[in-house]
Amino acid sequence: MWLFTKFGFFSIVQKDQDGTLTIRSHTKGDLDRLRNHYLPSLSPSRAQSETDYPWRANASAAALKEAMSTIVQEIDYSNFKSEVGLSTGHARAKRYSKVWSAMYDMPEDLLEPHATDFEGLPWSSPSSTRGNRRIRKKSYAKLTVFS
Structure with a gap:
């Protein structure tokens, strides 16, 4: 992660x-x-x-x-990118902004599977596999972080 x-x-x-x-x-x-x-x-x-x-x-x-x-x-804070600039400097904020830019248009060019069918996430079925790789299943407490 x-x-x-x-x-x-x-x-x-x-x-x-x-x-x-x-x-x-x-x-x-x-x-x-x-x-x-x-x-x-x-x-x-x-x-x-x-x-x-x-x-x-x-x-x-x-x-x-x-x-x-x-x-x-x-x-x-109300704006993460601005807060990064204030907290750890504008050089780091510029690097973070490059990641933000790469992800900005993702909904337009990336076809994603339906959220309930995606294999490998904690809520998917315990027998999920992808290719020859077995997906390990664990219990996770719910913690969603968006900032």
């Missing part, structure tokens, strides 16, 4: 089957801000060369869920 916040950009994945999530970032500062303000149990940041995300840390799903809930509760 990609997570864009006013203080950082993260890619969150499950690498191991122990329930620990790997939180990846392009900058150590993003992970530091996440740890210092919302997720104190986040492991120390570690650098990895020759990967698409050079900085990584780990956290439990429960701890990340709690941190994300707090982040959502603290939303107090």
Whole structure:
């Protein structure tokens, strides 16, 4: 999952089957801000060369869920892109805007399956597969984040 916040950009994945999530970032500062303000149990940041995300840390799903809930509760702005510029600078806001621009016309050029039939999401049937890859099913608490 990609997570864009006013203080950082993260890619969150499950690498191991122990329930620990790997939180990846392009900058150590993003992970530091996440740890210092919302997720104190986040492991120390570690650098990895020759990967698409050079900085990584780990956290439990429960701890990340709690941190994300707090982040959502603290939303107090009416325009995310403007808030990013104020919070972490206009250079980052420009990068985020490029992502926004790429997604802006998506409804016009991307045919999407019906929401209730999409495989691989938490509400799809437990036996869903895509190709030869088995989709892991888990229970997730409802948390929808739009900002």
